[in-house]
Amino acid sequence: MKRVIIGLSGGVDSSVAAYLLKQQGYEVIGLFMKNWHDDSVTISNECPWLDDSNDAMLVAERLGIPFQTVDLSEQYKERIVDYMFNEYEKGRTPNPDVLCNREIKFDVFMKIALDLDADYVATGHYCRKGVIEKDGEEVYQLLAGVDNNKDQSYFLCQLSQEQLSKALFPIGALTKPEVRDIANDIGLVTADKKDSQGLCFIGKVKLPNFLQQQLKPKEGVIVEIPKEQEIFNQEQPEFTSEVDKLEYLSRKIDYKVEFGKIVGKHQGAHYFTKGQRKGLAVGGTVEPLFVIDTNVEDNVIYTGQGKEHPGLLKKALFVSNDELHWIREDLALKVDETLKVEARIRYRQPLQKATLHKVDSGLYVEFEAYQSAITEGQFVAWYINDELLGSGVIS
Numbered sequence: 007m008k009r010v011i012i013g014l015s016g017g018v019d020s021s022v023a024a025y026l027l028k029q030q031g032y033e034v035i036g037l038f039m040k041n042w043h044d045d046s047v048t049i050s051n052e053c054p055w056l057d058d059s060n061d062a063m064l065v066a067e068r069l070g071i072p073f074q075t076v077d078l079s080e081q082y083k084e085r086i087v088d089y090m091f092n093e094y095e096k097g098r099t100p101n102p103d104v105l106c107n108r109e110i111k112f113d114v115f116m117k118i119a120l121d122l123d124a125d126y127v128a129t130g131h132y133c134r135k136g137v138i139e140k141d142g143e144e145v146y147q148l149l150a151g152v153d154n155n156k157d158q159s160y161f162l163c164q165l166s167q168e169q170l171s172k173a174l175f176p177i178g179a180l181t182k183p184e185v186r187d188i189a190n191d192i193g194l195v196t197a198d199k200k201d202s203q204g205l206c207f208i209g210k211v212k213l214p215n216f217l218q219q220q221l222k223p224k225e226g227v228i229v230e231i232p233k234e235q236e237i238f239n240q241e242q243p244e245f246t247s248e249v250d251k252l253e254y255l256s257r258k259i260d261y262k263v264e265f266g267k268i269v270g271k272h273q274g275a276h277y278f279t280k281g282q283r284k285g286l287a288v289g290g291t292v293e294p295l296f297v298i299d300t301n302v303e304d305n306v307i308y309t310g311q312g313k314e315h316p317g318l319l320k321k322a323l324f325v326s327n328d329e330l331h332w333i334r335e336d337l338a339l340k341v342d343e344t345l346k347v348e349a350r351i352r353y354r355q356p357l358q359k360a361t362l363h364k365v366d367s368g369l370y371v372e373f374e375a376y377q378s379a380i381t382e383g384q385f386v387a388w389y390i391n392d393e394l395l396g397s398g399v400i401s
Contacts, residue, residue: 009033010174011119012128013111014065014073016058018196019130021065022185023176025192027128028069030176035122036066036073039115041082058202064195078114085109091220097302098383099279103353104397108164116172126174133159134178135170136393140336146170148333150392153181160353163387163397164331223273226305228288230295231266231317238316252363252370255322261299261308272307275300281318281379296379319376323351323386325398326368332396339364347388349373351380351400357389369398 012024014036027034038059059075066073086102086109093100111129119127132151137144146167151157165173177185189197231237237259245251270288272278278285282297286309295309298317310317332338339345343364348357349371359374371386380400387397 007031007033008125009035009123010126010128011035011037011122011124013115013130014038014062015130015202016061016065016196016199017130017202018189018194018199019132019177019185020062021069021130021194021196022180022188023128023130024065024071025069025188025194026176027174028071032126034069034071035124036062036069036071037115037118038062038073038075039110040075040077041079041086041110061196061199068192068194076115076118078110081114082106082110085114091217093383094217094276095221095302096383097276097300099381100383101385103161104164104385107162112162112165112169112173116169120172124172126172128174128176130177131158131162131175132156132178132180132182133162133175135173135175144171145334145336148394149178150389150394151175151178156182158353159389159394160350160385160387163333163385163394165333167333167335170333217277218274221274221276224305226272226275226307227263227268228270228272228286228295228307228309229261229263229266230269230288230291230309230311231261231298233310233312233315235265237261237265248363249365249370252322252324252365252372255372256320256324256370259299259317261301261306261317263306266308269295269309275302275305275307278307280381313378318378320380321376322370322372323377323380323400324368324370325386326401329399329401330369330396331398334393334395337395339369341366347390347395349386349388351377351384351386360388362388368401 010027010032012020012034014020014024024034024036040055063073086105090100090102116127132153134149136147136149148159148162148170150159186197278297278300280297283294286295288295291311293312295311296315296318297307298310298315299308339362341364345362347360347362349360350357361372363370363372382400384400385397386400387394
């Protein structure tokens with residue numbers, strides 16, 4: 007009998023995943039990951055992990071499977087929280103959920119599972135795993151979940167072949183309502199529990215409040231750049247090569263305070279991210295203000311009116327070699343090769359038609375349509391049909 011260790015989070019998805027594995031004849035063990043109890047950085051007055059671990063224990067009891075809690079808070083702080091502070095300080099916007107899967111669930115947690123003689127590690131993600139044979143070797147595929155509304159393949163975009171080989175995603179072929187129905191039918195305490203919001207495993211947290219505990223507030227100005235600013239209306243130069251064109255399309259505009267007018271003050275440019283609308287506290291504009299860029303060195307936030315502001319829109323982005331990752335290593339592009347794909351730059355964004363261009367220093371992703379608020383530090387992931395092939399950090 008193959009042994010599977012499942013990360014029981016205290017939510018309905020992992021509860022039903024555990025039940026399905028048991029039905030399929032696996033020996034199932036539930037582990038709850040405790041990832042946060044650092045009082046020096048308070049998250050909120052509530053203690054979500056206590057309630058969650060309690061629910062996970064009740065589910066394990068109901069299913070008749072062994073259960074224990076593992077404390078990963080030290081690794082979580084080191085690999086996720088410190089990384090987040092670091093990225094925000096540099097003016098980038100990290101995605102903790104993607105990192106959490108790569109660094110915690112499918113690395114630290116997986117090692118613990120394998121030490122317990124597990125054959126597989128399972129999670130309640132809405133995605134699927136495929137296996138194909140190529141040149142006599144097994145190649146693992148990461149496929150989108152059947153429920154378009156819940157597909158979570160994006161969050162697993164940094165997994166490796168080795169991690170995928172040991173992973174199981176029991177609910178990937180189900181929809182959320184089907185998962186809830188199963189939970190109700192077998193009387194699980196988590197059947198009607200709301201989906202968790204907020205930081206991966208930490209629960210409710212207002213990001214600025216969280217960041218303020220490490221990144222000190224410092225007052226700066228909010229500048230509004232008008233759509234008519236000549237920087238947006240310059241003629242496109244003549245390009246001598248495809249790479250020149252891609253460099254131009256993905257370039258970062260160097261804004262200056264004198265390009266616009268000062269419309270307000272803020273408490274720290276590192277608390278803000280591109281495309282952000284809330285939290286600026288500037289009124290009296292015809293259309294709402296959006297952050298179009300932040301400059302953490304000069305502590306200035308640049309904004310523009312409306313979703314269609316040219317400062318928000320771009321057709322290409324760049325990923326450097328050291329932040330480029332292929333799940334399907336066998337399909338990795340060589341220099342000067344291109345590949346037509348569909349890509350997304352954030353979770354739940356509908357897939358966008360794009361072309362990958364491999365160059366010496368990294369990879370350009372060129373989109374057919376303009377993309378709004380391409381944000382440094384976030385992940386871009388690319389697919390062919392419903393298979394996620396690779397991803398990278400937007401630089």
